[in-house]
Amino acid sequence: MGYQIAGRVSSKKDLTVVGPESHFARCIRQLFLDARPRRVIETGTYHGIGTTAVIAAALKEAGVDDAIFHSIEINPDHCRKAVANLTRRGYAVNVINGLSVPRGLLPSAPEIAEHYVRRVEADGLFVDHEEADRARLYFRETDFPDVPDDVLGTCLREFDDRPDFVLLDSGGHMGYVEFSYLVPLLRGPCYLALDDIYHVKHHRSFRELQADPRFELVVASEEKFGFCIARFTPMPR
16 A cells, blocks of 8 residues: 555645644644643744644733743755744744754665655555655755754753653654654653654654653544654653
């Protein structure tokens, strides 16, 4: 069977839009009302009209007025559009233009081709691009050599490696890279959300999360390409 191309199987014109009454939005609203996170990080802002807007709205609805919300976007054009869209809606989000992980962790074009074209991680998973263009287009998504790197690490250090909530939602070839980088750095309890768990982006991340005793799964949804939210508790040293 192989991979399924996301754009072929969804009737939605813009797969990046997340509606306010989606299952994801409802879960985030309830979580934020209960947990009231103050230190929030997201990767993959895009135009700021998807998960970023959902998180910002949930913080506002929960009345967490002193929250610091960092959202990381590597593409400068996307970054500018996101700032404009979020400002227009009155959302307080610090959109940061940069690469989430250290540049040495960024997959090369041959590595992308090996892992996402020549190999099939699991039959039926979603992927973003047609096979002939996949490696080139994924590589292009993160080919911004002049932007700062390790922005996720910088945000974590600002929070003493103790964020309250993190959403990983970068490009399809970056999900597991970010997950593998983030988890060893966490020093305190937090909630972690993964978007696209039935997609190559976070299928492997989700499997590892489920097998890791430090994570307690709060919700796993099949909405769109799947998402999950889990509670992370570090092991005592």
